[in-house]
Amino acid sequence: MMFVRLFITHWLVALVALVALLAFAEWLAPRFYRSHLEQMMTLMGSQSLELRSDLERGLRSTLTTAWLASLPLAGLLAGLMAWLASRRISQSVRQLAQGSRAIALGQYQNRLKVQGDDELASLAQDFNRMTEALEKVEQHRTELLSSVAHELRTPLSALQGYSEALADGVLPPEQAAAHIEREVRAMGRLIDDLALVSRIEAQAVELHPQVVAVEAAFQEALERYATAFEACGVALKLNPLPSSVALWADPLRLQQVLSNLLSNALRYTPAGGEVVLSASLQSHHVRICVCDTGVGIPLEHQPRIFERFYRADPARSRHTGGSGVGLTIAKGLVEAMGGQMGFESEVGKGSCFWFTLPRA
Ligand code: ADP
Numbered sequence: 001m002m003f004v005r006l007f008i009t010h011w012l013v014a015l016v017a018l019v020a021l022l023a024f025a026e027w028l029a030p031r032f033y034r035s036h037l038e039q040m041m042t043l044m045g046s047q048s049l050e051l052r053s054d055l056e057r058g059l060r061s062t063l064t065t066a067w068l069a070s071l072p073l074a075g076l077l078a079g080l081m082a083w084l085a086s087r088r089i090s091q092s093v094r095q096l097a098q099g100s101r102a103i104a105l106g107q108y109q110n111r112l113k114v115q116g117d118d119e120l121a122s123l124a125q126d127f128n129r130m131t132e133a134l135e136k137v138e139q140h141r142t143e144l145l146s147s148v149a150h151e152l153r154t155p156l157s158a159l160q161g162y163s164e165a166l167a168d169g170v171l172p173p174e175q176a177a178a179h180i181e182r183e184v185r186a187m188g189r190l191i192d193d194l195a196l197v198s199r200i201e202a203q204a205v206e207l208h209p210q211v212v213a214v215e216a217a218f219q220e221a222l223e224r225y226a227t228a229f230e231a232c233g234v235a236l237k238l239n240p241l242p243s244s245v246a247l248w249a250d251p252l253r254l255q256q257v258l259s260n261l262l263s264n265a266l267r268y269t270p271a272g273g274e275v276v277l278s279a280s281l282q283s284h285h286v287r288i289c290v291c292d293t294g295v296g297i298p299l300e301h302q303p304r305i306f307e308r309f310y311r312a313d314p315a316r317s318r319h320t321g322g323s324g325v326g327l328t329i330a331k332g333l334v335e336a337m338g339g340q341m342g343f344e345s346e347v348g349k350g351s352c353f354w355f356t357l358p359r360a
Helices: 004-043 047-106 120-166 173-201 215-233 250-265 299-306 314-319 326-336
Strands: 210-213 237-238 246-249 273-281 285-292 341-346 350-358
Touching: 004 047, 047 120, 120 173, 120 215, 173 250, 173 326, 210 215, 210 250, 215 237, 215 246, 215 250, 215 273, 250 273, 250 285, 250 326, 250 350, 326 341, 326 350
Parallel strands: 237 273
Antiparallel strands: 210 246, 273 285, 285 350, 341 350
16 A cells, blocks of 8 residues: 555656756757857858758657657656555565564564665664564563562472471471571572562662761671671681772662672682682772682573572572572672672682772
8 A cells, every 4th residue: 555655656756857857858958059040040040941941840750759659768767666665665564563563462573674784774674673672671671570489489498398397297386487487588588589670771770979988887797697608617807998998879778789799709708718808909990809708600600690580500509599680689789889799710719899989
């Protein structure tokens, strides 16, 4: 339908141009011819009216023959060009409409054919880029849903086990209640962490940055973790700090990052090991390191360690109680506060997680 309308419009435009050309030529040609005729007759010294009207008739019949021969051909050519142009536009629009329908149906894998390098081609390219982005979002969503379902299944089956044991009288009520409470707390933590991850990914974390003294922040973290480290037989040390270093950060979020790194260090460092907290100055940032003498991260897992729910050793990590998003959250928060995060690790020797934050 659109093709027919485009074709007729294009063709009509070309025909109007042809008719205008004809009208101008009809108007101008006899005038030019007559002035030329006058000059020729004067040169020849002839005043014959008969010769003059004969030559004018000759022009008339030449023009008519030329028009009759060329107009249908020009009309056909205009039709051909109109057909080609209309087909190109209507094909692109049809392609776009098909692509949009596929997206509306949730099919993101199709890509449009890009022809030429005009506006229609760049529209098709933009459309493909949009489809690619939507495909990634959809993939992301599906992965997230299946990970969440998987993560929730573990505490849920534990809860089911404890409640059955309680019903069968296999577990004393106090013991069952303690287990159930622990699992419920783990689920609550997981849900809070997930909500934070989604806010980080949507770049919607609320931050209240202010000047934070590194020493005070480290002391707060050490106090919070001293008992847990002692209980596990892991030494927690603080390297001497460069004098009066201050950061520009949200103090609560900074504590959350330190907590995630310290709890990981504790989780993956066997008794007898040690964890050292240190800070160093860079030109515009402060670099903070949490180094442990723990199990280390195998090389093949290192590139994916900051991904949501990625665990180097799933059985061990799940058993030791992490929600699997600790590093995702820590990195997201550091980046939201204008810093970067990374690590170095060697199996059997330990890991050093570092992050930078702007200096106050
Ligand atoms: P989890 O809650 O499982 O600890 P994280 O996102 O905090 O999740 O960490 C992801 C994975 O990175 C962990 O499962 C573990 O395999 C690895 N990891 C993190 N920190 C350390 C560390 N200090 N030493 C060794 N492995 C670590």
